[in-house]
Amino acid sequence: MSETPVLELRGLEAGYGSVPVVRPLDLVVPGGTVLAVLGPNGAGKTTLMMTLAGLLPRLRGEVLVDGKPTPSSRPAATNRAGLVLVADDRALFTTLSVRENIGIAARSGGPTLDEVLDLFPALRPRLNVAAGALSGGEQQMLAMARGLVQRPRVLLVDEMSMGLAPVIVEDLLPVVRRIADETGAVVVLVEQHVRLALEVADRAVVLVHGDVVLRGEAAELAANPTTLEAAYLGATA
Numbered sequence: 440m441s442e443t444p445v446l447e448l449r450g451l452e453a454g455y456g457s458v459p460v461v462r463p464l465d466l467v468v469p470g471g472t473v474l475a476v477l478g479p480n481g482a483g484k485t486t487l488m489m490t491l492a493g494l495l496p497r498l499r500g501e502v503l504v505d506g507k508p509t510p511s512s513r514p515a516a517t518n519r520a521g522l523v524l525v526a527d528d529r530a531l532f533t534t535l536s537v538r539e540n541i542g543i544a545a546r547s548g549g550p551t552l553d554e555v556l557d558l559f560p561a562l563r564p565r566l567n568v569a570a571g572a573l574s575g576g577e578q579q580m581l582a583m584a585r586g587l588v589q590r591p592r593v594l595l596v597d598e599m600s601m602g603l604a605p606v607i608v609e610d611l612l613p614v615v616r617r618i619a620d621e622t623g624a625v626v627v628l629v630e631q632h633v634r635l636a637l638e639v640a641d642r643a644v645v646l647v648h649g650d651v652v653l654r655g656e657a658a659e660l661a662a663n664p665t666t667l668e669a670a671y672l673g674a675t676a
């Protein structure tokens with residue numbers, strides 16, 4: 440008997456009002472997987488993440504976590520069901536300290552502050568600094584730390600590299616890998632740095648105009664840049 444997937448999408452359609460932006464999407468993702476969601480601007484990646492987080496209503500379809508259906512457009516209940524969003528704007532309490540930002544999000548049974556700081560050691564000497572005074576890279580670490588203490592089964596990381604130098608992204612992405620490996624959660628990673636994302640991901644889907652035009656093993660996609668490029672340009676696989 441196969442193991443229950445941690446994340447399953449069945450015919451998920453996402454969009455605004457009655458206008459579909461992401462067309463029916465089916466995915467079965469086992470625990471410990473980093474899934475990269477790639478695609479050009481306007482492909483629907485953020486719309487998909489917001490819908491998975493319950494911040495946008497689903498137009499159609501189901502999202503299951505550990506085999507259990509999750510609610511549509513109820514962000515708090517969706518979060519409790521294990522779908523935790525690290526938004527691209529990082530959504531930090533800028534006047535509160537690093538410690539307070541993490542403390543507010545912490546959930547019983549989740550990792551301790553110390554355990555989270557092991558993943559983001561650069562935050563240790565910054566615990567009493569206001570989030571608004573951190574560098575962009577530190578703010579992203581804090582956003583992810585805050586996601587982690589919510590005990591995600593599925594961590595949705597939307598464009599963590601937004602506004603960051605590639606060298607910082609190179610430091611952060613291996614942490615995403617460790618999160619999946621060490622917690623057994625699924626990490627869904629929306630990322631513009633395609634090559635870097637494929638280095639840490641197990642699998643990837645390429646969305647163009649709301650359709651999956653390519654999906655497969657990350658290593659295979661990385662080894663076939665021409666196919667990947669053609670997919671970005673809208674060629675259907």
Ligand SMILES: Nc1ncnc2c1ncn2[C@@H]1O[C@H](COP(=O)(O)OP(=O)(O)OP(=O)(O)O)[C@@H](O)[C@H]1O
Nearest residue numbers: 454455460478479480481482483484485486487646
């Ligand atoms: N609030 C909204 N109302 C209506 N349409 C929207 C809204 N927000 C986004 N869209 C449309 O949905 C489509 C997908 O946008 P989305 O932001 O999900 O793409 P994306 O792949 O995340 O792109 P980017 O990399 O630019 O963020 C675009 O055509 C966009 O114009």
